Amino acid sequence: MSAILRTENLTKKFGGLIAVDNFTLSLESGRLHAIIGPNGAGKTTFFNLVSGILPLTSGKVFFGGREITGLKPHEISRLGIKRTLQIKSVFPQMTVAENLWVTRQASQGFLHPFRAATRDTQTRERVDQTLEQIGMTALADRTAGTLSYGDVALLEIGMALISEPKLLLLDEPTCGMSPAETERAVAKIKELARSIDIIIIEHDMEVVFGIASDIIVMTQGAILARGTPQEISNDERVREAYLGRPEDEDYVEEAAHA
Ligand SMILES: Nc1ncnc2c1ncn2[C@@H]1O[C@H](COP(=O)(O)OP(=O)(O)OP(=O)(O)O)[C@@H](O)[C@H]1O
Ligand SMILES: [Mg+2]
Numbered sequence: 001m002s003a004i005l006r007t008e009n010l011t012k013k014f015g016g017l018i019a020v021d022n023f024t025l026s027l028e029s030g031r032l033h034a035i036i037g038p039n040g041a042g043k044t045t046f047f048n049l050v051s052g053i054l055p056l057t058s059g060k061v062f063f064g065g066r067e068i069t070g071l072k073p074h075e076i077s078r079l080g081i082k083r084t085l086q087i088k089s090v091f092p093q094m095t096v097a098e099n100l101w102v103t104r105q106a107s108q109g110f111l112h113p114f115r116a117a118t119r120d121t122q123t124r125e126r127v128d129q130t131l132e133q134i135g136m137t138a139l140a141d142r143t144a145g146t147l148s149y150g151d152v153a154l155l156e157i158g159m160a161l162i163s164e165p166k167l168l169l170l171d172e173p174t175c176g177m178s179p180a181e182t183e184r185a186v187a188k189i190k191e192l193a194r195s196i197d198i199i200i201i202e203h204d205m206e207v208v209f210g211i212a213s214d215i216i217v218m219t220q221g222a223i224l225a226r227g228t229p230q231e232i233s234n235d236e237r238v239r240e241a242y243l244g245r246p247e248d249e250d251y252v253e254e255a256a257h258a
Pocket of ligand 2: 043044045
């Protein structure tokens with residue numbers, strides 16, 4: 001099976017703190033991968049290293065077989081890795097469609113004015129496709145600042161999708177959402193995962209067990225366990241280290257079988 005993303009001994013130190021510790025991982029294409037783990041486990045830092053936002057201390061990163069260690073964020077982004085941030089960031093004064101439009105234009109850089117008209121047509125088509133993908137066609141002309149929290153999160157996913165990435169990194173996409181918004185976002189993410197590789201960092205165990213076929217449990221910068229939802233929910237070490245609060249056990253069982 002081909003790996004969409006692979007790391008070898010990936011390590012990130014912040015002074016004396018080892019946030020990502022000798023992380024060796026191979027994520028195959030075609031499955032929805034989830035990274036879970038307690039606060040401060042190093043999950044976001046892992047995304048920051050993969051996307052080149054933070055320089056790594058040591059180790060290697062490969063994307064689709066190609067080494068991307070040390071490349072700049074825009075180079076990695078151009079190769080096809082896009083991410084959303086833990087903190088939402090859209091342009092609140094612009095409409096939904098305009099947010100997508102400027103993101104697409106920015107991702108393509110400057111262009112000779114002669115070709116600008118052709119690109120405008122192509123951009124418009126791509127904006128429409130993306131609106132469809134995230135299910136926000138009816139909201140195209142709404143000012144982003146007036147959207148519900150769940151719609152802002154979907155718009156952010158759209159902004160990551162508009163440049164047709166191969167791999168999408170989602171950092172806690174349902175954080176702060178109502179149960180109804182979460183349900184809708186989960187359905188969308190599942191649908192997207194059919195055509196694009198996705199790695200999701202997620203705290204909500206119900207979401208994780210409902211969405212991912214491969215779960216990586218991270219603690220203190222390292223992999224504690226990895227497996228299917230079934231395997232993870234039955235893993236003693238995971239239960240102890242992370243899920244192990246007795247009052248949560250029934251809940252975890254339930255979520256795993258949902
Ligand atoms: N830029 C930074 N400078 C210094 N320390 C950092 C930096 N970024 C993260 N850390 C530290 O690295 C560790 C891992 O942080 P990280 O944000 O990756 O955790 P996380 O698993 O995403 O946690 P959460 O679930 O709370 O989002 C933490 O101890 C954090 O304080
Ligand atoms: Mg984080």
